[in-house]
Amino acid sequence: MFGLLQQLGPKLAGAGIALGTVYxxxxxxxxxxxxxxxxxxxxxxxxxxxxxxxIARLGRGLSRAWAIxxxxxxxxxxxxxxxxxxxxxxxxxxxxxxxxxGYEPSGVVRVxxxxxxxxxxxxxxxxxxxxxxxxxxxxxxxxxxxxTGSKPISRLExxxxxxxGLSAAGVFMLVIMMILTWGYMxxxxxxxxxxxxxxxxxxxxxxxxxxxxxxxxTGVKYLAKHGVLQAQNxxxxxxxxxxxxxxxxxxxxxxxxxxxxxxxxxxxxxLPATEYYxxxxxxHFAVVHALPSTKPVQxxxxxxQRSNPMNTQESTLTLNASGQAVWMPKNPTAFFSxxxxxTGQIYNPGPVVVKVTCPDFGVYxxxxxxxxxxxxxxxxxxxxxxxxxxxxxxxxxxxPNPVITGxxxxxxxxxxxxxxxxxxxxxxxxxxxxxxxxxxxxxxxPHGNFTVHMVISVDKQSNEARAPIAQIVAYxxxxxxxxxxxxxxxxxxxxxxxxxxxxxxGAGDLIVNLRSEVPGHWFKVKDDSMIxxxxxxxFVWNLFKSEAIIFCEIVLIISIGVTASTALGWPVAxxxxxxxxxxxxxxxxxxxxxxxxxxELFDYVQDNRMKHIWYYQIGSFITNVMVHILWVVxxxxxxxxxxxxxxxxxxxxxxxxxxxxxxxxxxxxxxLPTLAIGYLLLRKQELA
Amino acid sequence: MVAxxxxxxxxxxxxxxxxxxxxxxxxxxxxxxxxxxxxQIFGLLGPNGSGKTTTIKLLLGLINPTAGDALVMxxxxxxxxxxxxxGYLPEESYLYRFLNARQTLDFYARLFNMNRAQRRRAVDYxxxxxxxxxxVRGRRIGTYSKGQTRxxxxxxxxxxxxxxxxxxxxxSGLDPVGMxxxxxxxxxxxxxxxxxxxxxxxxxxxxxxxDRLVILYRGRIELEGALRDLLEKKDVFQLxxxxxxxxxxxxxxxxxxxxxxxxxxxxxxxxxxEDLFKELVARKRSGEAR
Numbered sequence: 009m010f011g012l013l014q015q016l017g018p019k020l021a022g023a024g025i026a027l028g029t030v031y032x033x034x035x036x037x038x039x040x041x042x043x044x045x046x047x048x049x050x051x052x053x054x055x056x057x058x059x060x061x062x063i064a065r066l067g068r069g070l071s072r073a074w075a076i077x078x079x080x081x082x083x084x085x086x087x088x089x090x091x092x093x094x095x096x097x098x099x100x101x102x103x104x105x106x107x108x109x110g111y112e113p114s115g116v117v118r119v120x121x122x123x124x125x126x127x128x129x130x131x132x133x134x135x136x137x138x139x140x141x142x143x144x145x146x147x148x149x150x151x152x153x154x155x156t157g158s159k160p161i162s163r164l165e166x167x168x169x170x171x172x173g174l175s176a177a178g179v180f181m182l183v184i185m186m187i188l189t190w191g192y193m194x195x196x197x198x199x200x201x202x203x204x205x206x207x208x209x210x211x212x213x214x215x216x217x218x219x220x221x222x223x224x225x226t227g228v229k230y231l232a233k234h235g236v237l238q239a240q241n242x243x244x245x246x247x248x249x250x251x252x253x254x255x256x257x258x259x260x261x262x263x264x265x266x267x268x269x270x271x272x273x274x275x276x277x278x279l280p281a282t283e284y285y286x287x288x289x290x291x292h293f294a295v296v297h298a299l300p301s302t303k304p305v306q307x308x309x310x311x312x313q314r315s316n317p318m319n320t321q322e323s324t325l326t327l328n329a330s331g332q333a334v335w336m337p338k339n340p341t342a343f344f345s346x347x348x349x350x351t352g353q354i355y356n357p358g359p360v361v362v363k364v365t366c367p368d369f370g371v372y373x374x375x376x377x378x379x380x381x382x383x384x385x386x387x388x389x390x391x392x393x394x395x396x397x398x399x400x401x402x403x404x405x406x407x408p409n410p411v412i413t414g415x416x417x418x419x420x421x422x423x424x425x426x427x428x429x430x431x432x433x434x435x436x437x438x439x440x441x442x443x444x445x446x447x448x449x450x451x452x453x454p455h456g457n458f459t460v461h462m463v464i465s466v467d468k469q470s471n472e473a474r475a476p477i478a479q480i481v482a483y484x485x486x487x488x489x490x491x492x493x494x495x496x497x498x499x500x501x502x503x504x505x506x507x508x509x510x511x512x513x514g515a516g517d518l519i520v521n522l523r524s525e526v527p528g529h530w531f532k533v534k535d536d537s538m539i540x541x542x543x544x545x546x547f548v549w550n551l552f553k554s555e556a557i558i559f560c561e562i563v564l565i566i567s568i569g570v571t572a573s574t575a576l577g578w579p580v581a582x583x584x585x586x587x588x589x590x591x592x593x594x595x596x597x598x599x600x601x602x603x604x605x606x607x608e609l610f611d612y613v614q615d616n617r618m619k620h621i622w623y624y625q626i627g628s629f630i631t632n633v634m635v636h637i638l639w640v641v642x643x644x645x646x647x648x649x650x651x652x653x654x655x656x657x658x659x660x661x662x663x664x665x666x667x668x669x670x671x672x673x674x675x676x677x678x679x680l681p682t683l684a685i686g687y688l689l690l691r692k693q694e695l696a
Numbered sequence: 697m698v699a700x701x702x703x704x705x706x707x708x709x710x711x712x713x714x715x716x717x718x719x720x721x722x723x724x725x726x727x728x729x730x731x732x733x734x735x736q737i738f739g740l741l742g743p744n745g746s747g748k749t750t751t752i753k754l755l756l757g758l759i760n761p762t763a764g765d766a767l768v769m770x771x772x773x774x775x776x777x778x779x780x781x782x783g784y785l786p787e788e789s790y791l792y793r794f795l796n797a798r799q800t801l802d803f804y805a806r807l808f809n810m811n812r813a814q815r816r817r818a819v820d821y822x823x824x825x826x827x828x829x830x831x832v833r834g835r836r837i838g839t840y841s842k843g844q845t846r847x848x849x850x851x852x853x854x855x856x857x858x859x860x861x862x863x864x865x866x867x868s869g870l871d872p873v874g875m876x877x878x879x880x881x882x883x884x885x886x887x888x889x890x891x892x893x894x895x896x897x898x899x900x901x902x903x904x905x906x907d908r909l910v911i912l913y914r915g916r917i918e919l920e921g922a923l924r925d926l927l928e929k930k931d932v933f934q935l936x937x938x939x940x941x942x943x944x945x946x947x948x949x950x951x952x953x954x955x956x957x958x959x960x961x962x963x964x965x966x967x968x969x970e971d972l973f974k975e976l977v978a979r980k981r982s983g984e985a986r
Binding site: 065068071072074075078079082083086150151152154155156157158159160161162692694695696 | 753756757758759760776777779780782784786788790791792793794795799803804806807808809849852
């Protein structure tokens with residue numbers, strides 16, 4: 009036995025570490041999550057040690073557990089379980105009929121899939137969650153546990169049996185629901201394809217016989233041929249609004265457009281409260297273009313404390329000839345760090361955001377991408393108070409570097425085309441970087457080309473008459489001189505296909521740059537506006553993967569419900585499972601409390617100087633305790649936000665199998681400690 | 697150390713049902729020392745609340761003792777492997793109402809890891825054995841009469857061919873014929889070398905079948921021993937004969953009195969109601985059979 013433990017010991021330790029990383033990724037490893045990991049690992053250890061004999065017998069015990077599971081299924085069946093999918097289907101169809109009106113075909117799929125899958129998850133979570141909470145208490149009330157408990161069955165098998173039975177009931181209902189969903193969507197797809205075929209035939213007839221002006225819509229043809237039930241696979245690139253006049257520079261820089269509503273965000277994460285920071289911002293912009301009439305270029309900067317959004321400071325700065333401006337906020341102690349004069353202790357009020365806008369029309373400022381600011385066009389730094397922190401001196405870039413969170417424009421970014429009035433201003437360029445794309449991933453056509461799909465919106469501004477034309481420049485970073493340049497007609501909001509030579513795929517990254525060729529036309533782009541299509545997957549398979557995600561969520565709630573009901577009556581068990589589910593959904597919110605503020609009921613102060621007063625310190629202590637307790641509790645709860653069955657299928661995109669597998673691993677990793685708690689509670693419990 | 701011949705042994709076994717306050721605690725069993733040999737039919741008697749069912753639940757490991765310990769078939773009470781050799785018929789028939797008789801027995805047979813063929817054989821055999829009408833076997837137990845449910849409960853207790861059968865009020869809910877059948881069955885089990893622990897209010901049942909018994913009162917043993925020894929009146933003599941005239945009866949009484957016997961009673965022998973019922977039913981059945 010000892011030898012066996014010696015052999016298994018390192019493996020168990022390795023598995024424990026692996027489990028730890030499953031529960032909380034290393035990047036989030038705070039002492040609270042470490043504490044939660046330790047608690048979970050101790051729970052599993054206690055379970056393994058106490059249930060050693062029961063686990064050893066599980067080989068044959070699983071068939072006994074399954075016997076319990078079968079009875080649980082029979083009970084659920086007897087309680088009209090079969091009616092649940094039918095009720096769900098009726099509700100979904102009704103909702104669909106009420107909601108879906110006049111959408112685009114892809115919108116129809118999105119709405120229907122959202123309704124069908126959300127309702128599935130909701131109904132099954134409620135139904136099976138309730139069953140899980142009542143199944144053991146009901147057996148206790150009916151005394152059937154007395155008879156069952158007199159048979160050679162362990163408490164672990166009893167617990168597993170309940171979870172297995174309800175999970176199997178879940179599988180049964182999910183399969184029915186999946187078949188109904190698929191059938192219904194197939195019918196919807198049939199109608200959409202049929203309509204598209206009719207429409208395309210009409211368009212073609214009209215083109216052939218009558219007008220010969222507007223060719224039939226290729227999008228309609230595509231729809232008629234392929235329908236809407238798709239699970240596309242594609243490679244998307246990382247978008248950077250490359251732009252800058254001379255976009256051959258690496259990295260290319262973005263333009264901040266003067267006189268517009270564009271806002272540049274820099275975010276300083278919470279700095280360590282070990283040193284005293286006195287903020288001094290040093291902005292460096294490249295003045296890419298300024299109209300001749302423009303006075304010295306100005307920028308407006310706003311400093312906002314995340315934990316207290318009312319605590320702001322604004323200033324207007326003038327850039328000097330080299331595009332530089334330095335700013336020291338007036339009340340530096342209110343931002344970044346504050347020293348208590350009595351104790352000398354340094355406090356950190358949390359993250360700080362700096363917003364930059366340029367009010368001058370006709371001015372374009374070049375800036376770095378923020379992550380790796382080049383020396384000539386960047387941002388800011390914070391100086392340390394050298395009196396208090398003798399270890400450092402002079403300017404210090406904050407760690408990590410400030411992050412540009414983007415230009416606000418409804419999730420999309422606009423790239424400016426050639427100017428009608430000022431043709432000397434070069435248009436901006438959107439650049440997509442496809443990392444490590446090689447020919448094995450991409451289908452190559454008979455002429456040695458591959459296809460890039462592009463979907464963008466066009467803002468024609470004052471040049472409505474012209475058709476939108478885009479210039480595409482593509483090259484591989486390993487051979488940057490071999491460039492392919494094309495001009496393409498842009499199908500607005502629809503797919504525009506671009507053929508590129510397969511020689512561009514290779515060892516380096518594929519870069520595809522896009523700019524407008526038509527004066528006055530602006531393009532709205534986002535990350536997946538430019539994609540390289542791969543062979544599609546089956547829609548049913550994609551639906552199955554979404555169902556698998558729902559199943560994982562259901563099994564987890566079943567485990568929580570059954571575990572809660574081992575020691576609690578069914579109403580309290582239901583409440584417990586519900587609280588666990590809610591807290592599990594608040595995981596990221598609670599985790600962000602330390603960064604984004606909140607929960608300041610007891611220690612909210614108008615001014616940081618008040619923080620040394622004793623009753624604020626008590627309030628601060630209470631707040632800290634509460635936040636930490638909440639954090640610990642939330643870390644001990646499974647993170648339900650992981651389960652997102654909709655993300656891919658509503659976008660007609662194939663869900664990567666790794667996501668499903670990771671969710672399965674995660675679910676198992678959460679079920680283990682849950683069942684460990686259940687077993688430890690049930691182990692010595694009296695069954696009669 | 698428990699001898700191999702002992703099926704059950706308890707040592708100072710006590711159980712107190714907890715309450716929030718000490719005054720609410722209920723002592724159900726106090727320092728019970730019990731010994732049941734293998735192959736015996738052992739009676740557990742006592743009025744309501746005397747601790748019979750508590751003793752049985754402790755022996756099955758369904759509840760935990762407050763003090764003391766119990767060994768069943770040489771292993772601590774509640775041992776999972778030992779439960780393979782035990783059959784238990786609870787006081788009430790605690791069965792799943794939504795299953796039918798076959799499904800119920802099939803479920804319990806699965807808990808003994810029987811394969812499909814074994815299960816089918818055992819289910820059919822024991823449903824016949826307890827005499828459950830074949831026409832009701834496919835119906836849900838929720839629709840059964842109390843007697844039918846009791847028969848299914850009995851079948852589940854025997855399903856694994858146990859060495860030790862614990863029966864809590866086995867004849868509860870059965871008609872006199874059913875009771876008789878149960879008693880016959882218990883005797884058959886004894887002949888097969890099984891140990892039976894029988895808890896019952898029906899004293900006649902116990903008297904007819906038990907070898908040894910204990911009488912519990914408020915959780916303590918008040919009387920224990922072999923049935924024959926306990927029921928025998930050492931100082932009373934009984935004579936039974938047919939065709940005795942009134943004169944001979946008087947003469948016998950006189951002789952006894954002259955010989956120094958006291959409290960001499962003579963009279964006609966009476967048949968027990970149970971025997972009368974048994975005889976009547978047997979006659980009717982044989983008539984129906986013809």
